[in-house]
Structure formats: structure tokens, C-alpha cells
Amino acid sequence: xxxxxxxxxxxxxxxxxxxxxxxxxxxxxxxxxxxxxxxxxxxxxxxxxxxxxxxxxxxxxxxxxxxxxxxxxxxxxxxxxxxxxxxxxxxxxxxxxxxxxxxxxxxxxxxxxxxxxxxxxxxxxxxxxxxxxxxxxxxxxxxxxxxxxxxxxxxxxxxxxxxxxxxxxxxxxxxxxxxxxxxxxxxxxxxxxxxxxxxxxxxxxxxxxxxxxxxxxxxxxxxxxxx
Numbered sequence: 001x002x003x004x005x006x007x008x009x010x011x012x013x014x015x016x017x018x019x020x021x022x023x024x025x026x027x028x029x030x031x032x033x034x035x036x037x038x039x040x041x042x043x044x045x046x047x048x049x050x051x052x053x054x055x056x057x058x059x060x061x062x063x064x065x066x067x068x069x070x071x072x073x074x075x076x077x078x079x080x081x082x083x084x085x086x087x088x089x090x091x092x093x094x095x096x097x098x099x100x101x102x103x104x105x106x107x108x109x110x111x112x113x114x115x116x117x118x119x120x121x122x123x124x125x126x127x128x129x130x131x132x133x134x135x136x137x138x139x140x141x142x143x144x145x146x147x148x149x150x151x152x153x154x155x156x157x158x159x160x161x162x163x164x165x166x167x168x169x170x171x172x173x174x175x176x177x178x179x180x181x182x183x184x185x186x187x188x189x190x191x192x193x194x195x196x197x198x199x200x201x202x203x204x205x206x207x208x209x210x211x212x213x214x215x216x217x218x219x220x221x222x223x224x225x226x227x
Contacts, residue, residue: 010180014182021103022107022156054103060169103155103163110151114149167182185201
């Protein structure tokens with residue numbers, strides 16, 4: 001018989017992880033995207049390449065280095081000691097850190113493109129009206145880049161929901177703590193609990209379809225509003 005409470009636990013944890021990660025990604029990714037869109041530094045694209053590394057790096061490789069970084073002998077362990085812990089590995093906080101790094105390019109790239117798309121003219125007009133830089137950013141740049149923020153938030157949330165290699169490496173399979181949806185499906189398959197695996201996998205398949213459809217509809221609306 002299906003244990004609904006057991007099935008709900010990884011769903012809840014995944015939604016919490018994706019929500020927190022997306023919020024952190026928007027806070028962290030926005031200034032990075034703004035700098036990449038506006039900077040004329042020669043090493044700008046080197047920074048962009050560092051941000052984009054998770055796109056091509058195998059998740060297990062990234063997870064391995066994050067495990068060292070978050071472990072007892074890494075900076076994560078030193079930081080955890082201030083709060084009475086030994087490590088940030090195999091904790092929800094560690095999953096958030098790993099998810100932010102892994103999903104960062106999916107948020108930074110669309111926001112950067114959105115910042116670059118409206119050019120210099122709106123910012124120059126605001127500057128001639130003596131608007132301070134901070135006000136120009138929030139009152140002009142952010143509203144004009146709203147489609148990029150929406151796309152970045154959707155992609156960041158969806159990518160976090162679908163993570164497997166990174167979260168397994170740095171979080172393991174601890175119920176109610178680090179056992180997210182992808183790990184739960186893997187565990188159910190390994191223990192031949194096909195019914196539970198099918199329910200969760202089917203839910204993620206439906207979620208993926210909805211995300212792709214929503215992204216395509218959003219892109220069409222952006223093109224229409226821009227034309």
C-alpha cells in the first residue's frame with residue numbers, strides 16, 4: 001500500500017529547495033548579470049565562462065568538489081563550526097549552496113540578455129533627468145528586463161527541481177533532510193518499488209511539460225509585446 005506521507009516528503013522538500021534556491025539566485029544573479037551586461041572589462045567574458053561552467057561540467061564532478069568545499073575540512077566545515085555543526089555537507093543548507101552554483105547560469109544568462117536588449121538609450125535619458133544610478137537601475141533597467149527575470153526564475157526553479165547528480169553527491173539520501181524528488185525516484189527504483197517511482201516520475205514528467213509550455217508561451221508574448 002502506498003504511503004502518501006512518505007511520497008509527500010520529497011515533494012515538499014524539493015519545492016522548498018527550489019523556492020529558496022530561486023530567491024537566492026535572483027538576488028545573487030541580478031548584479032552579476034548587470035555587470036556582465038554593462039562592463040567593458042577585458043576579463044568580462046572570463047567571468048561569464050566561470051558562471052557558465054555548470055552547463056558543461058558533469059554534475060558528479062561539480063558535486064565532488066562541492067562535497068570537499070562543504071565538508072568538515074573545507075570552508076563549509078569551518079563556517080558550520082560557528083553554529084555548532086561539523087559540516088554543511090548532507091544538510092539542507094548545503095543543498096541550497098550547491099543548487100545555487102549549479103543553476104546560476106540558467107538565471108544569469110536570460111537576465112543578462114534582457115539587460116543588453118534595451119541598449120543605452122533608456123538609461124541615458126534617465127541620467128539626463130538627473131536620476132541617481134540606483135534609481136535608474138530599479139525604475140528603468142529592472143522593469144525593462146522583466147521578461148528576463150521571469151524566464152530566469154522559471155528556468156532556475158525548474159532546473160533545481162530536476163537536479164540529481166549534485167544533490168546526491170552533497171546531500172545523500174536522508175529522509176526529510178536531503179531526500180529530494182530525483183533521489184527518491186532513484187531509491188525507489190533501486191528497491192524495486194515501481195509504483196512509488198512511477199508516481200513521482202510521472203509527476204516530474206508533467207511538471208517538465210508545463211515548464212516548457214509556459215516558457216514557449218512567455219517567449220511568444222515577449223516577441224509580440226516587443227514588435
